[in-house]
Amino acid sequence: MIQALEDSQLVKDYMNGNERAIEVLIHRHNARLTGFIYSKVGDRELTEDIFQDTFMKVIRTLKRGAYNEEGKFLPWVMRIAHNLIIDHFRKSNRMPMYDATETFNVFSLMGDEKLNAESQLIKDQIDTDLARMIKELPDDQQEVLQMRLYKEMSFKEISENTGVSINTALGRMRYALINLRKLVEANSIVLTN
Secondary structure, eight states, rough: OGGGGHHHHHHHHTTTTHHHHHHHHHHHHHHHHHHHHHHOOOHHHHHHHHHHHHHHHHHHHHHOOOOSSSSSSSHHHHHHHHHHHHHHHHHTTTTTOOOOSSSGGGGGGGOOSSSHHHHHHHHOOOHHHHHHHHTOOOOOHHHHHHHHHHHHOHHHHHHHTTOOOOOHHHHHHHHHHHHHHHHHTTOOOOOOO
16 A cells, blocks of 8 residues: 555655655645644745645656655655745845945844744854855955854954964955855845844
8 A cells, every 4th residue: 555655665656657656745744844834934825835835846856856865755845845934034024135335244144132933944044054155265264254253253363363464364354255245146145034
């Protein structure tokens, strides 16, 4: 009986042309996924839309053969839903992108205010995006930015720790921020919540 099969077998069956297998997967995970989405968005209609969008992405990925089976079907589906929820809140908040005439201040992204669920999801994604982009910077810029952002060191302390002048540390920070802004724009990433 098809309902008794493991997720991994159903995924394989679907990828081999058994359309019924995806129906079983959707039915099997409907309550858990719907509950997860609803807990984040608090709106039944929006929950249904995101649920449908999630499984459309799942189906497209499976049809392309791009799914990497590791026995973790549900966590993978939940991650897709999580990303769609973040996308929804980013779009609905209509936060402006920085343009070339504005000063990009990475420090304005940091805050300790108590966050609601939506804001926390967005903040987590911003932190992930920011960390990934920082790794793309040249080592000297990366070093200064991390000391300033994550270790909250003054430019005097950065200068002493790196063995460069304060002006050099300031210059590296300036270039790091300029390069970060370029990465943000090139990747169309919104770094506000």
